Amino acid sequence: MPKQVILGAHFPGVNNTTVWSDPRSGSHIEFESFRRFAQTAERGRFDFLFLAEGLALREQRGHIHDLDVVGRPDTLPVLAALAGVTEHLGLVGTINATFNEPYELARQFATLDLLSQGRAGWNVVTSSDAFTGRNFRRGGYLPREHRYARAESQVTANRHLWDSWDQDAVVADRESGQFRTGRDGDFAYTSHFFDIHGTFNTPRPTQGHPVIFQAGDSDDGREFAARTADAIFTGHGSGDDGRAFYRDIKGRLARYGRDPEDLKILPAATFIVGSTDEEARRISDTVRRQQVSGQTAQLILERIWNRDLSGFDPDGPLPDIEPESHPGALVQGRVQHVKDPAAEVARLRQLAADKNLSLREVAIEISARQNFVGSPETIADTLIESVETGVSDGYILVPHITPGGLDDFVDHVVPILTQRGALRSEYAAGSTLRDNLALGGARSATAWEAGSAAGLAELAGHELAGHDLAGHDVTERRASA
């Protein structure tokens, strides 16, 4: 029996993966699209649906980006609505740890978990972005180096709030006149970022704690995930790169008293299903050209060059100018992935020379790679092999069509996965997202903190002080501030 392949379905959002010009492409805003997408994923017995979040519209060259899908509904209300039209599917939402407060978030995730009877998940992301911050009361106040510290403190605070009610505290016993038992929701939590106390007013989530996802690839991000998360949403999805990432993350867990199975590694993946491998490759070529128009190609390369490339012919050679090494205000509201523009440009020039590629073809090459392309058998085999050989614990699939993009996968690949024992044939009765991901029960906030502190002490050569990044050593920080 092969290992179970964990499957998430990412509702495609605001990037050039989505081919909105395809006649089959529907609304990205209307609830009907979300309902159809979620119900297809549930028909395919996926573990969860995954939603991204945006807090500011993207800008490039000083204008609102207009070539891809722009705009989206708010994450948590959509997930709450989906809880009303699904029964088993996990509901995972990206919510920024920077521009939210624990009391509110803990209530909202507890509500989502109770409404869905244990299917909520939170993908914790961070931002130190003053551009995004301009939409919020405090603006871009958070120094970049503190973003994971606040995120960890945010998650810890949420866990304390969720712990403040006992499980099954609501008894509503009319005979005795007792509505609740156990603790009264009292909480107190202090860190460098939060100083909060009082009484929490929402019952403990069905799962104890919703499943915590983390996305982010820096060393800080990986360590934060090892200390704090139940699952990682990553871009490291294939081959040796994936295996190296997988080993790296799983290797960080022991330090915090955790087993390798306690943290699931789930890369984002795109796919093209054809009736044969050959047909899938043909479709894939077409889709890649649809995803990267000439204008889109210019914008993709501008994010590397940090310069306006609108004067260069997309069907001509790569720009013969050098990149601006310090990112300016050209691109706003988008994660910057390129750390060394000069090296990256040199690599692209080599790629263009080797394969005789135009500007647009280079952009296609670097941005529109499909992870799984082939017949249903080929895709099922590759998925199973990836999980068996330690590339990942499963995948979060991002189709290029909304909302029907999962149909081929669910109709043709899922039956093979099920037949081969790599995917459940039905959801276990009453199972939660935590159950479906084989995560075990929720650890208490205090246990997480103890594990985190022990691991940090080990990292720092048994000196706790100085690890203000985790927001633990509050007194010293304040004293030195």
Place this chain on the structure above:
Amino acid sequence: MSSSLPPTHLAIALDGTGWHPGSWLQPHSRAAEVFSGAYWTDLAREAERGLIDFVTIEDSLTVQGASPLDPTPVPGQGRLRGRLDASLLASFAATRTEHIGLVPTITTTHTEPFHVSKNLATLDHVSNGRAGWRVQVSGRPGEAEHFGRRTIPGSFDPNSSPEEKSARVGELFDEATEVVEVVRQLWDSWEHDAEIRDAATGRFIDRDKLHYVDFEGDFFSVRGPSITPRPPQGQPVVTSLGHATVPYELAARGADVLFVTPHDDADADWILAEVRDAEARVRTAETPLLVFADLEVVLDTPGSSGAERLAALGEAAGDEFASDALIFTGSAPELAALIGRWRGRGYAGFRLRPAEHAVDLPAITSELVPLLQEAGVFRTAYDQPTLRDRLGLPVATNRYATAS
């Protein structure tokens, strides 16, 4: 009772197992289910069965107090305590209902206006135009301590002087006014036809139809535009509850519907006059506020009168029910008569607060509503798809829209 006046509107205020603290102790209260989606779905559907305009869902950032009049949290395990997030409950219920308006309570004090705006815009998308918002300030020091971002002295503390109290309340309401204003601007920040999907030019949106709100107030600033496209209603319906001049002015500045709490006919006249004064001072919208009277409702049942039920509820709760609103006890015809009388005095609608959801809500839908229908003062079908239309509010024009 029938006349040339427009038909009356009815809203139901949902809270816990009902507004009486003793309600959870009664048979059929479903108290153990109050944190489940099924319970709230059933309430919304029952109200929908009665063709009710909308339900409001109470919320707060602290545990319930001894009574609506005294929201100071009380220790102990004998009271219904705890809430789900009202906005998410509303989105959940939207998928299980078709017509009824859904109006969650969201505070303006500790929240981010940008989040509030996209949350409610999304409720409107999810419900196809049935979203509203009950604006609420959070003035209690304990709520501020839950956030740790600011201190709010005991503004509602009975020991503080009237001047202190009014200054603090004034500040909270000034902030709320800004929040309502920026939320509305964000709803307008996308024109309704901004999404063009023009394959020929490769443009998904016409970015000239998106607008930076660039709001700079006394309490915060917001850049915009919203991340969420314009909601189906353009502007979801904004409501608030008021008991005094300052909240009346908040409503007059930014709301569509104001809930007030008259206790008798004279009170009803006096309050309405106060509200119209506030409007004359500060309202810029062309349409007048729709003023709804809030009523606690304890109706007669075949077994016992409303008064007897109220006494029994009080006995179960262990003390007398104190309310900011009139506690109506009596028969459905008597309630219909009161509604008719106040409708004639200028009230556009009524927000009924069932003392016990399990008893008073079905009594409203099965007894009161048919009486009002027979009298020709309440609708006999849902004939308007959006909440705005149903309330007779004009089409929301977009302040940024370019004349084309």
